[in-house]
Amino acid sequence: MLSELDDIDLEAADFHSSLPLKKVPYGDIFEASRAGDVGRLRYLLESGVNVNARDQWDSVALYYACLAGHLDAARMLLESGAICSEHTFDGDRCHYAALNLKVRKLLKSFEARPPPLQPLQAALRDTFFSCQANHFHFNFTSLLPGHSSQGESSSSYCPPDIVFYVQGRPLEAHRLILAARSPFFNKKFQTDWKQRNEGISLPEEDRLPAALNRILQISLANSPRGQGIDTEDLADVCVRVEDKIFRCHRVILASRSEYFKARLSRIKDFIQGTDPLPQQSLPCLDEHDLNAETFQKMIEYMYTDGLVEINPDQAEEMFDAASRYLLFPLKRPVADALLPQLEMVSPAELCHWLLLADMYGVLKIREYCLDAIALNFETFAETREFRAMLLTLPPPSGDSSLRTTAPSAPGAEVNVVEGNILDDLREKWLEAEGAELDKRDESALLFDKRLDMLMLVAKQEKSVEHEDNVDSSPETLSSSSVVIKSEVLER
Structure with missing residues (x-):
């Protein structure tokens, strides 16, 4: 496996630690990372310490290594499976906390690497990426454990039996895995796709953003009904902003925002607020100092990963909401909409x-x-x-x-x-x-x-x-x- 630093353009001076290295022979993984003690860190990781464990401040070890600018410690943690993806809470926090350019470049080089998997998942992933069509479209296959660019590939003894075309590009797969993991594919292989093995492309309306957008529109249409339980939109939580109630889904809110993840984890069949509510009502979160229109645009992004229309006059409120709700990627589409207005x-x-x-x-x-x-x-x-x-x-x-x-x-x-x-x-x-x-x-x-x-x-x-x-x-x-x-x- 090639070193993750091979493609990083660094000068010799960049390898000096930004904060002095220290030895912490009895320190935990957080102390060792902050001190840059790679010897202690190696011992802890080889002993089975969880590389993504959290301390009392809800911080991971990689955060401390980035904060102190310790390149070797950060690299050891990343090679052991520390999460640094840009769209995750820990990843964004490490990027923002990185003390200097050398650590930021290191994080970037690991950003696209998937986290370590269990043996079964890792073996199946290796088989998937070894398919000839997939190999040409994924340039990080050489970084996958057990993959070799020379010799016989996994697909030679386990050839794919289905080909999808996604945006004109072939994507090879195996019917067994798709049918086992997805009722949608299982049904398709028994009906519409029973005799087909190529030319299949998932319709736009069946893809995740479009499918979730349909659910969101149903929920918004049902929101005036309030907090009553309704199986049509599958809503399981309400959010009250100003005088408007939004029917939402915990899995989406918690998956996209660490703020909602923390709040929802504390909900135990109670109704927040003082207003008397009828029985058989959904739990409700009250959000203050927030515009209802801004919240609606925010959940549109959370459900669909995009925004259809953005009013530049809302940009300041959207930036504030993205920061308050730890939804940092939301800033990008808002910034794109605001930029043309700044010229005038x-x-x-x-x-x-x-x-x-x-x-x-x-x-x-x-x-x-x-x-x-x-x-x-x-x-x-x-x-x-x-x-x-x-x-x-x-x-x-x-x-x-x-x-x-x-x-x-x-x-x-x-x-x-x-x-x-x-x-x-x-x-x-x-x-x-x-x-x-x-x-x-x-x-x-x-x-x-x-x-x-x-x-x-x-x-x-x-x-x-x-x-x-x-x-x-x-x-x-x-x-x-x-x-x-x-x-x-x-x-």
């Missing part, structure tokens, strides 16, 4: 979205705003809103490798994994100005001085506003306006 907003609104994107971790929006400000820096520098925003941000560090906050233990303040906004803005501006490499330090220093001047102006404006004196001096503002671009050209 004012500098003041763009500053507003930059702060929101940084707060909610929406990298696509954050990058767009930083690029726009860097390319039109002098235009933004002349706006009062931009100058006021500068006063709310941490000062530039002078080192883009530094972070706004240091790593903290679980249960402490939230970690911020994005860089310092002003550091990133400086780098964007240097790229936009095309500053020569040997003069980047001078240009960066000039940029920082410019920011200092703008912040002085912002403080004066704030002081004047506080004194209810709206007659600000134009001379004061103009005297502080030093155009960076012209000074760079003069040098």
Whole structure:
């Protein structure tokens, strides 16, 4: 099996631990991971310790290794089956907590790898991926246990007996496994597909998103009926948002959101809230400080993995809901819908979205705003809103490798994994100005001085506003306006 680091472009300096390595001879898997003690970690894993076990803060060992920047410890945990998939709670948390680039790249290289399976499942998976048609469409087969790119493949002695065409691509399989795992396939093989062995493609309406969307629409149509039990939509829980009740399904809410998973695990046949409800009613969760329309869009994504229409005016509420309900992938389609609108907003609104994107971790929006400000820096520098925003941000560090906050233990303040906004803005501006490499330090220093001047102006404006004196001096503002671009050209 090839090393997961073979395709990672790292420099020698990247292999130094970000936090000092320590020995914890009697430590548990969490202490060993945070200390980077690979010897102790190897002993624990070989002794059968669950690599995905959780501690009192609901954290896994991989989280601590990423938080401390220990590459070898993180790699050992990943090779032992630690979960790091991007759409899981633990995976997203490890990605966000990773202290440096080397750990993030390591997580990315393991992201697509399936978790370890029991012998039966692993053997059947190997057979499936060894089918000739499947082999060409899955480029990670060389990473599967027991698979060899040379010699006889599993399919040579266990050939597939059914071929599906998914988006025009053949997918080979075995009738026995499909019939045993799915009543749908079992029925099809006995009726419509009895004499067929190729050319089969699952209709769009039978695929998971479309099928769940039908259930969702029935549930929404039945929602005005309230919390009564109805077998038509199979709803087993209600969520009350504002004055509206949504009939939902625990398995979907819990599967997509760790927040709902935790709340639903505590439901024991009770009705939440104080309103008297009739017997034979579904349990109900009350969600506060949330718009009903936003919640409806949120569950649409949870059921279908997509959004048909998004109102950009709802973007801020959607970002907030995605963060509160630990539904991080929801931010992506919302960001895609918002981006075209940002091309037409004012500098003041763009500053507003930059702060929101940084707060909610929406990298696509954050990058767009930083690029726009860097390319039109002098235009933004002349706006009062931009100058006021500068006063709310941490000062530039002078080192883009530094972070706004240091790593903290679980249960402490939230970690911020994005860089310092002003550091990133400086780098964007240097790229936009095309500053020569040997003069980047001078240009960066000039940029920082410019920011200092703008912040002085912002403080004066704030002081004047506080004194209810709206007659600000134009001379004061103009005297502080030093155009960076012209000074760079003069040098």
